Amino acid sequence: EMLPITWPEFCELHPFAPADQALGYAEVIGDLSEKLCRITGYDAFSMQPNSGAQGEFAGLLTIRAYHKSRGEAHRNICLIPASAHGTNPASAQMCGMKVVVTKCDANGNVDVEDIRAQAEKHSANLAAIMMTYPSTHGVFEEDVVEICGIIHQHGGQVYTDGANMNALVGLAKPGKWGSDVSHLNLHKTFCIPHGGGGPGVGPCAVRSHLAPFLPKAFGEGGLTTEGTGGGAMVSAASFGSASILPISWMYIAMMGRDGLRKATQVAMLNANYIAKRLEASFPTLYSGRSGLVAHECILDLRPLEKLSGISAEDVAKRLIDFGFHAPTLSFPVAGTLMVEPTESESLHELDRFIDAMIQIRAEIQQVIDGKLDRADNPLKHAPHTAAQVSASDWAHGYARELAAFPLASLKQVKYWPPVARVDNVHGDKNVFCTCIPIGDFADEPEAFSEPLAI
Template sequence: MAFEETDYHPYDFANRRHIGPSPAEMEQMLAVVGAESLDDLIDETVPKAIRQAEPLGWGLALSEQAVLHRLRQVAAKNRVMTSLIGQGYHGTVTPPVIQRNILENPAWYTAYTPYQPEISQGRLEALLNFQTMICDLTGLDVANASLLDEGSAAAEAMALAQRAAKSKAKAFFVDRGCHPQTIAVIETRAAPLGWTVIVGDPFTELEPEEVFGALFQYPGTHGELHDFSGPIAALHGAKALACMAADPLALTLLTPPGEMGADIAIGTTQRFGVPLGFGGPHAAYMAVKDPLKRSMPGRIVGVSIDARGNRAYRLSLQTREQHIRREKATSNICTAQALLAVMASMYAVFHGPMGLKAIAQRIHRKTVRLVKGLESLGFEVETKHFFDTVLVKVGAVQGVILKAAEAEGINLRKVGATHIGISLDETTRREHTQKVWRAFGGDMLDRDLDHEYRLPENLVRTSTYLTHPIFHMNRAEAEMTRYMRRLADRDLALDRAMIPLGSCTMKLNATAEMMAITWPEFADIHPFAPDTQTAGYQELIGDFSEKLCAITGYDAFSMQPNSGAQGEFAGLMTIRAYHASRGEAHRDVCLIPVSAHGTNPASAQMAGMKVVVVKSAENGDIDLEDFRAKAEQHSDTLSACMITYPSTHGVFEETVRAVCDITHAHGGQVYLDGANMNALVGLARPGDIGSDVSHLNLHKTFCIPHGGGGPGVGPIGVKTHLAPFLPGIEGGAGMVASAGSASILPISWAYCLLMGGAGLTQATKVAILNANYIAARLKQAYPILYASKTGRVAHECIVDTRVLKESAGVTVDDVAKRLIDCGFHAPTMSWPVAGTLMIEPTESEPKAELDRFCTAMLAIAAEATAIAEGLMDPENNPLKRAPHTVEDLVGVWDRPYDREAACYPPGAFRVDKYWPPVNRVDNVWGDRNLVCACPPLESYAAAAE
């Protein structure tokens, strides 16, 4: 039997994985847009003057099987050892029920930041559990919903102490027992702000009157345990604040920082079930005394009520968020490590307080047995009281012992020339202890060593923790699985519907790209493991960096920053170091357009720069004359300008080269924000346009998922002249993060391999097509606020909903909540223009989903028209009462519109409808009745009456 051969090849699907519209659908969309072809649309949209000359080329797109095989090859080059290095990073056991149902579950990892609380109740509850856990363990009043890493959390604590302390001192004291990477990050953050960092012994070298605050490590980096209540009292006497970097697992056994009088506690929750991952991502934490809550950086989840009086969670005190405060900000924090914080919180729920305590006790007992064995071998263990870490004096045989340990498959910590550090964890087994003894020259069994504790009696914890019922639930796997499923079902993530957020690029996170991050060869590598054990990571990062250089036109990359905002800071610090090397350290002015991302001015302020705001023209572009005038005015002190391209208004500005030329003519450097890189890949390169440095949001353009508000990676690319000043290079920008987030880089690398250069370029073109298609379909009901001279938008468009406010009193919030009824997350609200929606569909969405969204938006406009024409009550209508829940289907219905119109508006699915778990959340009630930890159920009785 003969078959007709097809020209379709299975590998053709490689590009279709990320590109939603089919070729036939693209033809239909182009007809609506009014373009003859996709290439014609791009020619009308992207200025020819900035188009890159050569296409991206590093071979054809690979199949999923080929990419996974390539990842296996690279992973095999990493050598997984038992790392007892410590230094803030420990082996941990991720309960499989958490790994499968959280870390590997797209319902959790594809969610966006919970700015729309009604569709984020699941992750908000999990993050509230995290905050409760941190408050309980640290003994402090309020915790945030996580920070990026312990080092940068310590730097944030320093900044918080400086602005909150009544001391007028300009120095910050750091315990010499802090982890080296933490000290390095603190020094980086302090330098541009003119603060002196004093590192020393807190009991003999701290002069409280000379500092605005101090940081103590608990336990210390070498395992020592101290009662810091004396130094803390002395600091308070001098009107300074006390911060403690504390291991949360150790706090199940040790007196918490709050009981010592500490004002601020920070640390990492990595050992709560989050893999080492060569350094990250891991959820840091910060907890503070109540008076500091409004000054604390990061997000805070709080409790409120919805329109029915039912309990509802939300982000509290949002106006204190740093990206909102712009140049007045003292931090640029606008993200977190939400996914990893959720994992850590579930680890605590899974084990409960007694389980966590049992883990800590076992680790301590193992450490005591190890120490007793070393002592019997004649070695001096200098750490007399400890939790899990000790410092051993070994003298001239240090190298011999380290080499012998490595031969046993064990990594130990080299400390100076004569000492070795050893840190145990919950993965340590008897065989590991015996291998360490053999490396030290002994061969014994530990069964003959008595169990005992070597915790200082005055520091043994007596207070309770994790008393809320959530930490005492039935931890049978069936119940845990159902709890996590219930929370996931309360959320609307990318696995359910399009999330059309402008600037945030919520695109597909392909399953094949995600698979490698949990492989032991990537997940179980310590960040300070020897280079000989990380050849796979080095190869992956090296090849990925080369690809990013080809994409951007830059010459070198640093993968250190853990977020886009951290990348901004790193880029500006690189520029700062460059100017200093040329004897121009006085250059400290940064020009920033009024339309810039809110983190831009915050980052500039943190880098010690003075922000000068540049006006926008009527069409949303940078006002070139104002830019030129201010560059000339500050010519002698101009350090940098920060621009976004395409613009924040979603347009390719034709004056971008002129902006770069003007900046360079006055001695400045150009920082081009890479947030909108999804509109450039394969079409134009920032390094060719004239910029000197950019950060890239790998959690946007390069497919690392948002995880409900993190993780992210914000690497910076630079031109050759800035390369010697990158973070981590001597004489450069300094350390901006503890270790980076290497374990999620395989996602972005796999994306590049799966797409190939041609696929990446096609993705950019389709992202632009999808945005123009939505603009074309919606312009009949909503003005499109900005467009190019040819009438085109870039990869996103701003629709003006203020016309609904003028005609019917319908606000942008009403539109956002009504979209929930239709099964959508709202686009970006009121930014960069108040009262508007910025829509970015990305290339991942097929035409059917774009049409469903447009149907919903047009129906909302029609409802507003009905209000304007008097056909609907101006206050009691589906828009003002949205979103509607299942509860609205039962009981008495006394509204002047019917239930079907309320719950099944155009665009909503009938069978697979998403039902929000709460009605509209009362933000005002939540801020007036601030609760940021798990409250008892009876506390809602009054509110529900």
Template sequence: MLAHTDFRSRHLGAIGSCREEMLNAIGYASLDALADDAVPAGIRLDRELVLPDAKGEPEALAWLKAIFAQNKVLKSFIGQGYHGTHVPGVILRNILENPGWYTAYTPYQAEIAQGRLEALLNFQTMITGLTGLDVANASLLDEGTAAAEAMSLALAGAPKGKAIFVSDACHPQTVEVVRTRAEPLGIEVVTGDWRTFEPASCEGLFAVLVQYPATCGSVWDYSAFFEKAHAAKAVTIAAADLLALTLLKAPGEFGADICVGSSQRFGVPMGFGGPHAGFMACKDALKRKMPGRLIGVSVDSRGKPGYRLSLQTREQHIRRDKATSNICTAQVLLAVMASMYAVYHGPEGLKHIAREVNRKARVLAASLTAAGVEVPTEWFFDTITVKVPGRAGELCAAAVAKGFNLRSLGSDRVGVALDETTTDEDVATLCELFGAAVSGDAPAASWGGSLSRGSAFLIQKVFNSYHSETEMLRYLKRLESKDLALNESMIPLGSCTMKLNATSEMLPLSWPEVSSLHPFVPADQSKGYREMLSLLEGWLAEITGFAAVSLQPNAGSQGEYAGLLAIRRYHQSRGEEHRHVCLIPVSAHGTNPASAVMVGMKVVGVKCDEKGNIDVADLRARIDEHRDNLSALMVTYPSTHGVFEETIVEICEAIHEAGGQVYMDGANMNAQVGLTSPGRIGADVCHLNLHKTFCIPHGGGGPGVGPIGVAPQLVPFLPGHAELESKEGTVCSAPWGSASINTISWMYIAMMGAAGLKEATQMAILNANYMAKRLSGFFPVLYTAPNGLVAHECIIDVRPLSEKSGITVEDVAKRLMDYGFHAPTMSWPVAGTLMIEPTESESKGELDRFCDAMIAIHGEMMAVANGEADANDNLLKNAPHTVDSVCSDEWNHAYTREQAAFPLPYLRQHKFWPSVGRVDNVHGDRNLVCTCDTVEAYAAAASAE
């Protein structure tokens, strides 16, 4: 019997007799025996992982608390795209700390994701309103990567040139991310003063990028500059501050084609760099090439409005090497928080906050000027630059002594960026620091009248209705109730690893020492963070068998990019720039070829055999064909088909023999930890999805963390940053990416220990094989190892019964909603199939409940195939069934209401009701609506039709 504080027994779903029953069902006496058969002997680890002993939940929290006690939490007036903000308590408790929001999956199944989709539509509406542009996406990863994505978007529509102008007044980290992205694509980055740059004289110019307000605080009118850029046929991009846009003219109104930025200061903690929701808005003409996700409004099967992901043909698994972006996720949880900040405060509340910030900045500037201190920032919103000849270091040190951080801008200048948390007392202390006193009221204006905002924003009802905590609380609850998350039932998504995100892992996120640090504070103020991150890097290196790990990539897509970039830079360092061919199995996730193209590689496909494995003969043929130019192989292990390929070592050796490097996609690490490793199989680099294997929750489609581990030869080519020893290869805005949520994975590893992590992997394999065994008599299991086993996931084939019945895999997915489940991964990697991954944290009872649902659905399909049920009017074609449809006065179906809503007895105890019927995807794409103008208006229009 394990102690009640032993975390392993809480994390693993099946223990004791239940585990024994499952093992017996598949013919094994122990987990070790199963693992011995499932994982090829040639790749098994020959030793146990060397990690700290597992800690109980209280002990792990105490350990982490002691580490973070080394941090110094000061007020940071550094700015540079990161600001202090007040997280409204109702949002903190009911979104950030609420598993109903943070454990949900990406809203691919729209009918059970209406709450998140509405919140994201609010986000898009907020962004379009503030930027004055036509369309916004549902968030990007951060401001720097959003700017780089804007560059790619501009380039896609301007094949004539390969030069982009980036103002030297942009945030430095943004400039560096753009440089990193530009180099492999052969794009020249021209930097300088926008006031003296002449677009017409720059050969090949396809875009210009400016900061609004500038990183030094200046508010400039870019209208004339953008006119010149347009005359030169360049796309105009503005990186803007959302809070400033409540008072300043919208970028769309002075000629911006694209606007990007961060929504961090809308109620999202700084978290030492992340996670935060970047944003992008653009003109209507660019919307179909915009990266990321777009939420739109369609209608459901009963003609009522329903939200959905729109324009899904842009998803990388379809566009693959033709994609201009590898982004396949977003920062949903953070975008939801930012949107709700706007909902809670409304336009007037936001303007009040902005006016107060600006007033205090004006008081500070006027007081310093009155005291003879030079403030060269003439027009500003919240940030001023102060001239202090030769005294910058001295003043920054004096500020720290008073509990403040200022931004050093060389030896002669400092920057001071005020924010929502700044008090009048803070302003007085800042004045005192510069030898001044607060001198009366502020001047009336801090920018020219031509730049004052005249247009309304956030006029929609949702932004003008929920300003009391009571109403806001109920609105959030209504939205949460429309979503199916892990707090409701199992989400058995293959390759997505929706496992327990334990409460103890989440608690540190709300600690001030974790949430309140600016990413660019002096190193001695972030000792706790640096120790935690260093420990995590070391643990992940041990788990993966690599020499070093970088935590900078803030999503799996960024990890892919950073890993391939490291390989590219490695070949360049050896004088082998010509190595540019990347071999990728045709079964790979679409982000793989998209990432390869983004680092300037040529993608060459490799066939898979009838069992889903890499066709080694075809691989060798492709190696021979491209030997002189071979850069890398991208491989997922276990395979995309859920099988431990026996030939993986042979494959890696063949690539190395030809001078290439092996990149392993870490999406399936949940089947490796403690049993094998990327380093053991021969990989040179691997990205890890910490939001999969290592328990960071998916948050409805983000945040994610995608660090990379590398072999010794690639260590010098890990991502750098201005705040790190290595400066080159910056892939996102902050040096450690989404630093704050790494505490979740740290807690997971600390509480599981080496033995617990290994047991978790074994349980993931047991659960998958148990489900495959139960379902194989009804749906064929498509791919298995020669011994009949799968890895941590399995693919069941719906196609044979679909051919007999006419019921599609999508019909099955929608019918699962009536049973209270999210569908497994649908039609990938094989069309017409379902890929199931149960994870280690689901109980036998939950696994059986899902299997019972699938077996019942098999019976419903057979009824159609046998002619017992109508081919068109049946339980599956009409799924999902809403409470509205079941309770309607009209019921014209041959089956009963009870069969529709309560097909199995457990649903009588608790029933999750989809809030809309099946959403019409075709209608949504043909009638693209991406803002909430207003939801009530959509409902009225639908009723009128």
């Protein structure tokens, strides 16, 4: 899927090139939009947003424009469950909406009765609800259809955050259960790599009644591009990060309907496999009525921290010694790790992660039992570099072997961290602490100055 982004026909075309010079792009964008409509159950897409958050912004602007067209510009209340993604309230605020947070029950589900009460209370001004399905707590909201009905009854629109679409593709369609708007993360769910901050694609999907209010796009001669909406633009480029759209187009074409469904099923199978294998070591905080999770599970470390003083951050740092980048730390619940394995991890890799977590749990137990010091233990000082372990001096009360090779398998294949423990709080508060002082640049030539005379 990555090859086309290196072809000049894709990577060297200007975003404002005349339409007759971009016929291939038009075909890719049109066909990809059609495929995504079939996958999601929506009627129209805008490819303009460059990220999930920008997709949210575009979707909420679309909702606001829709209400305004009906003479209801005063509708500005956005209900957001406490389990929603953190970008949701930020996007609503940027659109001029007032956020009203609704409750979740003890099992992590959205509290339907609280949503009903808030919808009735704000009925005259209700603009929308933003909910994530499955929720950020890793469970499927069983009452999602009822919630959509409640919001529509009071004149609002339903925004379903597509961040967790990896648990839905091929199995369920938001546009068919009552949702009006969603964004997708093509850089997350549809194969575009999304490390290092981008680039991303967060297309906005809507039902037909909202299509006229999607972001507009300008083409040749400053004219509005055919097939786009008339709403506010959210990006200078008409079709956002268009050069990476072929990745998702090829992924969908090669996977097909059955392949996409299987990917979703395996993603959920992997998450539940991890949750079940680790339930005796780290209980899963939320699960559905059947005891299962969706495509991610939240491991609760808070009870162990009370007993041992070992925090979720300590566990995250220790995982580096095992060769793992940490799962999501302390989100959406402080003191937890949220594990989202996806469909692409092999059983061997899942077992390797599980073995690491079980070993970490054993080390925590040693701290609880007093066999390891509460302050001087491999979790509090993780990760350990090769320079530390091979140095002449070793100042810790635990063995070097435990620090570097807590599992025998690591003696065969070992990732060595390039740096030791980093003080996250200090780093966050001293963003520029390692920068060269501005004064040191006094004699440096300007980056865009004229060439020096010879």
